[in-house]
Structure formats: structure tokens, C-alpha cells
Amino acid sequence: MHFFVTLDGHLHGVRSVQVFIRKYGEAVGIKDVRSSPHNLQHTFAKLYIMNECDPYSLQDILGNTSQDIVKKYVNLWWPEMRSKHAKSSPMRRFHK
Numbered sequence: 001m002h003f004f005v006t007l008d009g010h011l012h013g014v015r016s017v018q019v020f021i022r023k024y025g026e027a028v029g030i031k032d033v034r035s036s037p038h039n040l041q042h043t044f045a046k047l048y049i050m051n052e053c054d055p056y057s058l059q060d061i062l063g064n065t066s067q068d069i070v071k072k073y074v075n076l077w078w079p080e081m082r083s084k085h086a087k088s089s090p091m092r093r094f095h096k
Helices: 014-027 037-050 055-062 067-076 078-088 090-094
Strands: none
Touching (some): 037 055, 055 067
16 A cells, blocks of 8 residues: 555655655644654554554554564553553452
């Protein structure tokens, strides 16, 4: 599936997509972080994992991403996920 196509259905080049994303980032006032396709993917992955979604689904959604990359995403946000894990862990009933 391609998200960036021209009006006549052709794919946009990589560089033109990068320019679009940078310009849209500037237009909405994003200043502290570089607006890029990679950062959009990274942000999507973080929000997906933080919403307790399945890492295997994330790998499928991201396409050619390896399981090692998905593991890096999960490990990056493990401190933030720790409290969610504690609430949903089946082991919590043993530690009352």
C-alpha cells in the first residue's frame, strides 16, 4: 500500500515525500524535532506500542521491518510501559 501518490496515481519520489513532510511539519509548528518519514514511523510505532498493541501486528503494519527493530521499539519505551505491564500481568494476583 502506498500513501503518497500523485493525482494520476503514480508514486511520489522519496525526496518529494521528505519535502512534503518537512513542509507540513513547519506549517503546523513542529520545531523541536525533525519532521521526516522516519520520525513519523517511529512516532507511530511508539504510540502503537504504548497503547498496548501487539508487537507482531506492528511488525506486519510496518512492512519490511525486522522483529529486531520492533524489539528495539519495545525496549526503548520499556520504562514507560512498566506500569502498564504491572497492571495487566497475570502475576500481580500473587503479589497482593
